[in-house]
Amino acid sequence: MSMASFFNQRAPKKASSKDDGDRKARMPWVEKYRPKNLDDVSSQSHAVTVLKKSLHTSNLPHMLFYGPPGTGKTSTILALAKQLYGPELYKTRVLELNASDERGISIVREKVKNFARLTVSNPSKEDLAKYPCPPYKIIILDEADSMTNDAQSALRRTMETYSGVTRFCLICNYITRIIDPLASRCSKFRFKPLDNTDALTRLTYVANEEKVQYEDGVLEKILDISHGDLRKAITFLQSATKLHGVAEVDADGDISIDEQGGNNHESSKITVTSVQEIAGIVSDSTLDEIVTAARTHDFQVMFKLSKKLAAEGWSATQMLDQLHDKLILDDSLTGTQKIHISFALNETDDKLSNGTDEQIQFLNFLSKLSQVL
Template sequence: MSEGFFAKRQKTAPKQASNIDDSKPWVEKYRPKKLEDVAAQDHTVTVLQKTLKSANLPHMLFYGPPGTGKTSTILALTKELYGPTLVKSRVLELNASDERGIAIVRDKIKSFARLTVSKPSTSDLEKYPCPPYKIIILDEADSMTSDAQSALRRTMENYSNVTRFCLICNYVTRIIDPLASRCSKFRFKRLDSTNALSRLQYVSSQESLQYEDNVLEKILDISEGDLRRAIMLLQSSSKIVKHLEPPVISNLTVDELAGTVPSDLISTLTSKIAGMDFSDIMKFVADLERSGWSGSAVVNQLHEYYINNEQLTSKFKNKLSWLIFDTDSKLTNGGNEHIQLANLAISVADLYRKGM
């Protein structure tokens, strides 16, 4: 009886492990394993691949907007340098959740930096360069205090023979000059639609997703070049429609998850504003509020619509920009969404009435 029970548990164990792997966030599941898999950052990848051949890395500073592949690039680089076994002892990664004061630099970082490098195994040496130094990755280094950055400068100098540093940040201006001057700088730009779209299509094909036309393009527009946000939005959308029949990701699903207002509602609102029927505008704004759409999202999308509209005059756009700025400021400071949105819509309709 007991043998049958344990035999059954042993048979089901691999299936449970597989389920755990399937439940991983897609941003981790599809994180690039090699430098060549990193999307859009061609210049950075080319330079790093050349340094990979010589295995002589400088200290590095990666900067750029979130979701553009900074952390993925350095992690892929360390895997190609050391392999899956040695990377555990040769790489120390600290992110924004860790303490960033001067104490962590003096203790944890300095202790790891001064350690002598262990010898790699013969099998690792045959497959990977395994250079004689460790790598310390400081993610979101711009959140470190100035004192901590100053202390880090001395640590980088003293242990450069056995340790390399990679600083990752969104704002390079927040890194003190003495620290930045010791690093090779790599700028990461926002992903263009072609590279990001091909990556989303790859993830969709791997997960066997079904979606309406232009859904992936809509996800990219909402994400504004942040591939991590795009992949997370795609995964969330797939979970929502998983139990539907058929399980197709729609544009409305993406809008509801992202908190953006459907384009047809924005088009209807702008048409009513141009029609200058104030009672009709008030009724539609009230319906928008009752449907639960965010007033801030409506204001942002109205801004995009009007500013990108080439049929409107510069004078109209100038006046409109001040109205939107005022409305956005009041919403940020806790103003009533219904009142502020109605006031904006009526004010824009008044600009049409004046013929601007």
């Protein structure tokens, strides 16, 4: 075999449009439908309005995005960066670090500082014709509240020194965990939980694009379970779609899922019950069974129930969350009873957060609930 034919055999095949289509079809929907520009960002009108003006002036301050998960913080800054630089220049002008990376002081001193001090690359004529291409880079530090105080202290000096060629965007869930000297150097943007109208519009768009069949009230139930987290809502929708799909085996033995269930659309419709099952929501009948067991004041009954619930795989945290709403909103209970129940819920939740055994802690809560009732 000649050397030329050897390299011809090793040459990578050019990706076809069919391969690109298959790759896109396999993408998680949260990535597939991530906003491509600021106009696609749902609900966060204040942040979007201010950032759109920065597109025209190309003058961007250091930024601090904070708010609950799934409200569009990372998507917004990525969409802004793509509109500023375009797909080609974006690769060399934007550095994104997540909490999955090491976030100690060494990363700030090495990786962040080295990227911040780099000279800005020159844009091509094509990029300049289509995008603003401002003369600075952007460093995105996702989940910045997980950084150590030493790392944050080192970061503030880097932000000052290289502000001429680099802008920083800090993203966090809890702004109180960002040290004051760092927060004062940034323009703050609060991302609030998505209201049901905007979230429902986006979720309906995703469902229509994927041709998902669902019963009335399904999308509203998904949003109710997600508590304003659009990322979680879209993930639940995709999971429910897979659950109601029809599995097929092709000639190569690979399993594929027809998410519309072939021609039998009625059988493949997503139901409220299936959404609750996917989300791990405890049924009302199970909650009633828990309260009834507590009212018996029989430890053996409560022990058997806690063992049964653990065997069925129910999350103790989820059960406590739903019991909170059920008991605190129960008009038949007195104010004093609700106070004692709240203390018991708080204590149990705290112990579960510290990694204690779920069955034992739930049994302990049942015994305290029994004393209150």
